[in-house]
Amino acid sequence: MDMNGSQRIEASREAVYAALNDVDVLRQCIPGCESIEKTSDTEMTAKVTLKIGPVKASFSGKVTLSDLDPPNGYTISGEGSGGMAGFAKGGAEVKLEADGAATILHYTVKAEIGGKLAQLGSRLIDGTAKKLAGDFFATFGEVVGAPANPPAEEPEKKGWLGKLLG
Numbered sequence: 750m751d752m753n754g755s756q757r758i759e760a761s762r763e764a765v766y767a768a769l770n771d772v773d774v775l776r777q778c779i780p781g782c783e784s785i786e787k788t789s790d791t792e793m794t795a796k797v798t799l800k801i802g803p804v805k806a807s808f809s810g811k812v813t814l815s816d817l818d819p820p821n822g823y824t825i826s827g828e829g830s831g832g833m834a835g836f837a838k839g840g841a842e843v844k845l846e847a848d849g850a851a852t853i854l855h856y857t858v859k860a861e862i863g864g865k866l867a868q869l870g871s872r873l874i875d876g877t878a879k880k881l882a883g884d885f886f887a888t889f890g891e892v893v894g895a896p897a898n899p900p901a902e903e904p905e906k907k908g909w910l911g912k913l914l915g
Contacts, residue, residue, distance in 0.1 A: 750875055753857040756886040759894035762845045765852045766820035768893040769843065778889040780881050783807075791815065797829070799881070802873045804865060806834030821845055835864020851894075858882060 810829025839860030
């Protein structure tokens with residue numbers, strides 16, 4: 750399965766690149782992530798639990814970063830085992846492009862699955878993979894592009910009954 754896309758993130762290229770290497774940021778953004786730990790500058794271990802159609806699986810695996818080109822991008826590859834559910838392996842080429850004060854993150858993903866998961870059918874797998882990728886990048890954009898000083902909350906507006914009784 751192959752996917753590609755891009756996401757505009759309201760942060761500098763340097764900030765986006767740093768966040769892509771920050772396990773705390775990744776833990777917040779990866780759907781179903783239970784744990785992620787950095788074992789070296791280019792390797793991490795992770796545990797993720799996902800529901801794909803009728804199958805719920807926990808994957809434990811290793812993630813490796815290569816072709817490091819800060820702050821322009823890198824290649825990330827991983828392999829995980831989900832026990833009886835099967836396995837997943839794949840990688841993504843991530844390129845960061847400056848766009849004024851923001852950054853455009855381009856990604857090309859290649860993935861392969863096996864075991865029970867592979868029996869679910871490519872349409873279900875592809876749809877789930879696209880949703881997971883979309884969820885990751887949407888959350889990543891929110892976390893990394895969050896304003897440093899969030900706007901103050903507006904006072905609660907009363908409806909017509911509150912105005913009548915207040």
